[in-house]
Amino acid sequence: MAEHGSAAAALAALPEVARAAGASEYEPCPEGVARAEMRAAAQAGARLVCFSEAAYPETLAEIEDAPPLFWALGKISLLQRPMVALVGARNASSLGTRMAAALAKGLGEAGYVVVSGLARGIDAAAHDAAMGSGTVAVQAGGVDVIYPPQNTALAGRIGRDGLRLSEQPMGLTPQARHFPARNRIISGLAKAVVVVEAAARSGSLITARTALDQGREVLAVPGHPFDGRASGCNMLIRDGARLVRGADDVLEVLGEAREPVQRDLPLAAEPAPNPALPAPPRPQRDAHALHRQILDRLGPSPVAEDQLLRDLAAPSADISPVLLDLELTGRIERQPGGLLARVG
Numbered sequence: 496m497a498e499h500g501s502a503a504a505a506l507a508a509l510p511e512v513a514r515a516a517g518a519s520e521y522e523p524c525p526e527g528v529a530r531a532e533m534r535a536a537a538q539a540g541a542r543l544v545c546f547s548e549a550a551y552p553e554t555l556a557e558i559e560d561a562p563p564l565f566w567a568l569g570k571i572s573l574l575q576r577p578m579v580a581l582v583g584a585r586n587a588s589s590l591g592t593r594m595a596a597a598l599a600k601g602l603g604e605a606g607y608v609v610v611s612g613l614a615r616g617i618d619a620a621a622h623d624a625a626m627g628s629g630t631v632a633v634q635a636g637g638v639d640v641i642y643p644p645q646n647t648a649l650a651g652r653i654g655r656d657g658l659r660l661s662e663q664p665m666g667l668t669p670q671a672r673h674f675p676a677r678n679r680i681i682s683g684l685a686k687a688v689v690v691v692e693a694a695a696r697s698g699s700l701i702t703a704r705t706a707l708d709q710g711r712e713v714l715a716v717p718g719h720p721f722d723g724r725a726s727g728c729n730m731l732i733r734d735g736a737r738l739v740r741g742a743d744d745v746l747e748v749l750g751e752a753r754e755p756v757q758r759d760l761p762l763a764a765e766p767a768p769n770p771a772l773p774a775p776p777r778p779q780r781d782a783h784a785l786h787r788q789i790l791d792r793l794g795p796s797p798v799a800e801d802q803l804l805r806d807l808a809a810p811s812a813d814i815s816p817v818l819l820d821l822e823l824t825g826r827i828e829r830q831p832g833g834l835l836a837r838v839g
Contacts (some may be wrong), residue, residue, distance in 0.1 A: 496547075516795065535665040539639040541568040544660075550574060558683040558709050562662035565680075566638040569658035573629050578608045579745060580681050580706075582699045583617025583691035584724045591617055591692040591724065594716055596624035598689060601742025603628025610684050612677060613646055613659070617691045617699075622653060630657040631684065635677040636669030637661055675825055678702040679709075686749055687712035689739055693727030700727045703736070704820050708786045712748050714739045785809070785817045790837060793827060797834035 499505045506523045513521030536543065544550050545564045552574040555561050567574070579602050581595055599609045599621040609625035611618040613632040622630045632653050636642055638661040641650045653659050662680065663673060678701050682688050688706040690713070693699035703713050714737040718725020732738050737748050785807075792798070792806055800818075804811055818835070821827045828838050 532665050535639070536566055539568065539665065540654075541566040541638050541665070542571060543567075544571070544574075552578075552684055554578070554686065555680065555683045558679065560679065561683065562680065565660050565662040566665065567658060567660040568638050568654050570629075570656070571658065573608050573631055573658045574684075576608045576629060577606065578610045578631065578685045579749075580610045580685035580688040580702070581617065581621035581691060582611055582678075582681065582688065582702050583693055584697065584699065585614050585616040585618075586724065587616030587620070587692050588722070588724060591716075591718075592620040595620040595691045598691070598716075598739070598742050598745065599624035599630075600628075602745060605742065605746055610681055612674075612681055612698075613642075613650060613653070615643055615645060619646055619649055621691075622649060622657070626652060626656055632657065632659045633677055633680045633684070634659060634661040634669070635663070635673040637663050637665045637667040639665050640668055642669050674698055675701050675705075679705045682706035682709055682711055685711060687714060687745060689745055690715045690728050690731060690736075692716070692718065692724045693731075694723055695726045695730060697727055700731070701824050703731060704824050708790075708824075708826075712737070714745060714748060716740075785814065786821065789814070789817060789821060790826060793835060793837035795836060797830050797836045800833050800835055803835060 496502055496505045499508050509523050510521055513519075533543070543564055544567050546556065546561065550571050581598055581602075583591060583595060587595070595617045602609055603625045608629040608631055609621050610631040610633065611621045613619070613622065613634055618632075622632060630653060632650065634640070634642070638659050641647045650659060660680075662676070663669070667673075669677075675698070678698060682702050682705045685706075688703055688711055690699050690703055693703075693715075703715075706713050713731065715728040715731040716739045717732055718728055720726075720729065737744065739745060788807060789803065792803060804814055807814060818827065822829060825838055827835055830836060
């Protein structure tokens with residue numbers, strides 16, 4: 496719309512844009528389908544929020560792939576308040592759900608809206624504890640389709656006292672591919688993402704990586720090394736995420752600590768670096784910068800990986816983990832012959 500001047504002109508230009516990208520039989524959504532979706536939304540009590548509206552949250556508008564519109568059901572005013580995302584395991588431990596509830600309550604008391612994904616476990620505990628202070632549930636399917644069904648009662652309460660939103664069409668049942676796209680909205684709405692429990696390969700870590708790409712703060716609650724549900728959080732902390740013991744740790748990172756956070760031990764002076772020891776883990780901000788540099792150099796046309804390394808003038812040991820992150824989150828794809836291409 497910004498390029499072509501109006502919605503009508505943009506729709507008229509879309510087929511040619513699609514042809515240039517290799518889709519020869521693309522057609523915009525028929526008007527009848529759009530009107531049917533609008534009628535379904537009216538029946539459900541959902542409102543359409545468009546990118547250009549004042550109701551569209553500023554933090555979400557900042558991200559590179561912000562949804563041009565989404566359906567919202569509940570208290571739209573929550574979108575104008577600062578948010579913190581709480582995410583974690585579906586098969587959460589009792590300690591994990593208690594921690595999520597305590598964080599949600601503390602952040603709510605400090606004026607933050609808690610955003611999460613309406614999943615079982617950590618998400619559900621966070622939404623429930625933040626109901627009185629404000630919570631937003633970002634859904635992977637249509638805003639009128641409750642998934643998982645076990646959270647139907649919770650979703651109903653959020654629709655009345657909080658806010659549910661989704662970029663997907665009304666009536667769409669979520670598939671696996673919809674959840675990573677949903678996660679970028681969770682982190683995009685928030686000033687910080689707190690991972691409470693997460694396995695080494697989990698959707699919560701995808702949210703954390705997306706948050707880094709978006710320049711958000713990433714924090715994690717530590718867990719026992721023998722507990723698989725904590726392995727992802729412990730990895731994040733190892734790689735530079737701030738360790739979280741309570742809401743005050745999150746507020747301190749956001750620059751809004753309610754009172755000085757008590758430390759268990761006095762801070763020792765930092766020792767001089769020892770060249771015989773291995774280098775410390777790469778800070779998160781460096782990883783974020785590499786994400787952006789790689790994505791800026793890739794497009795739909797494949798580029799050889801060795802050429803990318805030369806362009807970045809960085810060692811393969813630094814680039815390979817970032818490429819893996821981008822591949823796992825669906826931002827890039829590998830093609831035969833050692834070629835890389837950006838997705839979307």
